[in-house]
Amino acid sequence: MRKYKNPYTGRIFCADCGSPMFSTSNPKRPDGYVCGSYHRRGLSSGCTSHHIHRKRLDEEVKEFICQVRDSLKNEISDYSVSGSKKRVEDNKKKIERLEKDAEEYKKRLVDIARAKLEETVADPENKEIINETYKRLENEFRNKLKLAESQMVFLEEDSDKRRQIKKNIESILEIFDKILKKKEFSQEDISLIVEKITVSEDKIVTLYLKNSIRELEAVVSG
Numbered sequence: 001m002r003k004y005k006n007p008y009t010g011r012i013f014c015a016d017c018g019s020p021m022f023s024t025s026n027p028k029r030p031d032g033y034v035c036g037s038y039h040r041r042g043l044s045s046g047c048t049s050h051h052i053h054r055k056r057l058d059e060e061v062k063e064f065i066c067q068v069r070d071s072l073k074n075e076i077s078d079y080s081v082s083g084s085k086k087r088v089e090d091n092k093k094k095i096e097r098l099e100k101d102a103e104e105y106k107k108r109l110v111d112i113a114r115a116k117l118e119e120t121v122a123d124p125e126n127k128e129i130i131n132e133t134y135k136r137l138e139n140e141f142r143n144k145l146k147l148a149e150s151q152m153v154f155l156e157e158d159s160d161k162r163r164q165i166k167k168n169i170e171s172i173l174e175i176f177d178k179i180l181k182k183k184e185f186s187q188e189d190i191s192l193i194v195e196k197i198t199v200s201e202d203k204i205v206t207l208y209l210k211n212s213i214r215e216l217e218a219v220v221s222g
């Protein structure tokens, strides 16, 4: 019950003295928060009440989530249209080309092995010279094959990463929509989105976006 009653506890701070704000609940007054220093020591703390209603915070958080959601939605659609989608398609084409190259290199290696074997059978005494002759050629195609294979792995990983970012943002957007439909936010809802909230003396509420979401946003906004 307590948890549900104080969804902002631990995340809300006085903008002026930095102290955590204290939740006040009183049957006669609506739920709210006051500066922790002021709550303990009154005006002698050097700070003032900074009292803010829980309802007002809910409204601010709601608006904040809407803003972040809309900006993420815009960015993810730009990202899908321009940057990421094109990159994933380019990667796919490159991988297809590399696959063909790799097949070719493998064929060449089979051919080389066959030629080497035929020559060795025909002239067993010169086996070492024959081996030496083909060694350089074999190494060349083996290295080409290895390079093509590692490029394919790199491109696959790059595409996966881009698809993953898109998926992560889409799942965040789903969570936002779910939270926005609620009548009251829980501590868990707040902690998913908000890193910190500060309240100034003139009741200006500042919300700081969760770092993990900000990082995702930074990636897609490029």
Ligand SMILES: [Zn+2]
Pocket (backbone or CB within 6 Å): 014, 015, 016, 017, 018, 019, 035, 036, 037, 038, 047, 048, 050
């Ligand atoms: Zn204070």
